[in-house]
Amino acid sequence: MQRNLPVEKYKRYLLLERGLSSNTIDAYMADLQKLVDFMEARNLSFTGIRLQHLEEFLAELHDNDIKARSVARTISGIKSFFHYLVLDGVIEENPSQLLEAPKIGLKLPVVLSIEEIDSILDSIDVSTAEGTRNYAIIETLYSCGLRVSELTNLRFSDLFFDEGFIRVLGKGDKQRLVPISETAIQKINNYLFYRQRQIVKKGSEDIVFTSSRGSAISRITVFYYIRQYAGAAGINKEIGPHVFRHSFATHLLERGANIRVIQEMLGHEKITTTEIYTHIDRSFLRQEIIEHHPRNKK
Structure with a gap:
């Protein structure tokens, strides 16, 4: 500019x-x-x-x-x-006050079922350092509902495994504590067997998830592997790291979690941002009724 x-x-x-x-x-x-x-x-x-x-x-x-x-x-x-x-006193009246935004239809995010997530994880070869890292990445994305940027910036100093939490640096550099599952902790610990033996570039010593070159893994690399594994699992949905965040929120809501708690876990500033998952839940409910109600059987 x-x-x-x-x-x-x-x-x-x-x-x-x-x-x-x-x-x-x-x-x-x-x-x-x-x-x-x-x-x-x-x-x-x-x-x-x-x-x-x-x-x-x-x-x-x-x-x-x-x-x-x-x-x-x-x-x-x-x-x-x-x-x-x-x-700032540059102008006296705001000429944009009466501008009207175009109406946007509600676009529900893509969500994976638990079975689809398991299929993706099952397609990963965990006998390699790369596969062990990628399994831990996907498990952490789903278990904690992280944005991909939050995951790639995750540091060892943010891990509080004994307490069952990780510290996340979200949008606007706002920190939040997010519970982490025992499964995710285990998968990260499996990866750390390789990570502790890796030669890491200066400045990336505290980064949890590193690339084969020893620097922080990039968002593009995470996108690439997730799409590879989704393809191998036979999943044709439009897949990216954010899908695991959407799935995290949707699965919690389906099982009765309070939407305010989900808002806190996702780091949403406004509850209206989180409320899209109530629409997903309703959509899921409607589909279940259509598929299983006897009046809808042909």
């Missing part, structure tokens, strides 16, 4: 005052750059831009086949930016 004083100050505001993660800030900045490019092409300033200009900008995004979900995210970022400009 080219140097622009209000934009640069806004970026610092997101980092220092709102405490957002670098990935979230990068997403905000990328969306804001689209608006800056639009304004520069029309010789508009932040003090001179009006609602009609913003509506033209959104119409342009629509013409470029930008998906409704991406447009909604862009609108959210624009509103946040102009709200900041009002707070």
